[in-house]
Amino acid sequence: MELGTFSVSLAVKDIEASKRFYEKLGFTPFAGDQSKNWLIMKNGDHAIGLFQGMFDKNILTFNPGWDSNAQKLASFTDVRDLQRQLKASGVNMTVEADEGSTGPASFMIADPDGNTILVDQHV
Numbered sequence: 001m002e003l004g005t006f007s008v009s010l011a012v013k014d015i016e017a018s019k020r021f022y023e024k025l026g027f028t029p030f031a032g033d034q035s036k037n038w039l040i041m042k043n044g045d046h047a048i049g050l051f052q053g054m055f056d057k058n059i060l061t062f063n064p065g066w067d068s069n070a071q072k073l074a075s076f077t078d079v080r081d082l083q084r085q086l087k088a089s090g091v092n093m094t095v096e097a098d099e100g101s102t103g104p105a106s107f108m109i110a111d112p113d114g115n116t117i118l119v120d121q122h123v
Helices: 015-024 079-088
Strands: 005-012 028-033 038-043 046-052 059-063 105-110 116-121
Touching (some): 005 015, 015 046, 028 046, 079 105
Parallel strands (some): 005 046
Antiparallel strands (some): 005 059, 038 046
């Protein structure tokens, strides 16, 4: 199962303090809008999202259809197909993608320890 590029979405209390901290680890701003309390930072192929006031806890994020630079892949497994595969294997959806739609969509699941996993297709 190809889930796309991976990042961790961090629920942060102070986006500026978090940005400065991750810059010390070699991360640089890549995308987002800090004035709207979200920022994506990269260090090589590693990405983290900083989100202030948007989530209660950290989220594991997969982006079908994107490479590690948020560029559209020539071929990928659509988020709705991934959702159908997971549901068929007994995974419960927290939030479901509309299977009648096309293009951007997302779904959410939780692992056995309650960690949220977001599969978020932007293309």
